[in-house]
Amino acid sequence: MLQTLTERLFDDSDRSQLDPLALFEEWYALAQESEPNDPHAMALATADQSGMPDVRMVLLNRRDERGFCFFTNFESDKGRQLIANPQAAMVMHWKSLRRQVRMRGPVEQVTTEEADEYFASRAKGSRIASATSKQSRPLANRQQMMDEVAALTAMVGDGDMPRPTHWSGFRLIPTMIEFWKDGEFRLHDRVRFTRDGVGAPWNSTRLYP
Ligand SMILES: Cc1cc2nc3c(=O)[nH]c(=O)nc-3n(C[C@H](O)[C@H](O)[C@H](O)COP(=O)(O)O)c2cc1C
DSSP: OOOOHHHHHHSOSOOTTOOHHHHHHHHHHHHHHHOSSOTTEEEEEEEOTTSOEEEEEEEOOOEETTEEEEEEETTSHHHHHHHHSOEEEEEEEETTTTEEEEEEEEEEEOOHHHHHHHHHHSOHHHHHHHHHOOTTSOOSOHHHHHHHHHHHHHHHTTSOOOOOTTEEEEEEOOSEEEEEEOOGGGOOEEEEEEOSSTTSOOEEEEOOO
C-alpha cells in the first residue's frame, strides 16, 4: 500500500528519501482544506539590533525549492530588522489539523521582477493602501490615514498604482524545517530536518516533543 509522506515521516523505518519541502506541500494542502481562514498565515520572528526578538504574523506568499516568501514594507520594523540581520524563523500552526511547522534560516530579498509581479496581482485598493501605509510608524488617528488614502486614490485616478520601491518581499531559505503533529497524552510526533546550506542534503532526527 502506498504511504503518504506524513506516514513515512513518522514510521521511523527510513526517512532518508523524504524531502521536507514535499512534506510541507502535503501538510499545506490539507490546511487549505480544513482551516476556516488564512491557512497561509505564519508567525515571523526576527531580532532587533540589541538581539531582542520580535514576532508578528505575515502571509506566506510564493514558495518554491528556493524558499518561502512574504511581502512587506521594507521601512517597517521587520523590514529594517531583516535588512540589518538577514535571518529569521517562522512558524505555522494549523489548529484544525493540530499540526505545526517551524523553519529557520537566512533571508534574502526577492527580485524586482518577483516583487512587481506580486504587487501587480493585488487589488488596486490594496496597492494604494500599501503605498499609503508608513508601516510601524506613529499615526495620529485613523482619519489621517483615510485622508492620505483618499488623496492618493484621487491622484492615481484611472491610472496604474506602481509598486513603491520600499514595498517588496523577503525569502526565507530554510536550513531547518520541523514537523510537529499532535498525539494522545501530549506524546506528540516531532521530526526536525536540517541542512548545512542550499543544495546540501537534508538530515532528519526525531525529537522528544
Ligand atoms: C493574519 C495576518 C497576516 C498578516 N500579513 C502581513 C503580511 O503579509 N505583510 C505585512 O507586512 N504585514 C502583515 N500583517 C501585519 C503584521 O502582523 C504587522 O502588524 C505589520 O507587518 C507590522 O509589523 P512590524 O512593525 O513588526 O514590521 C498580518 C497580520 C495578520 C494578523
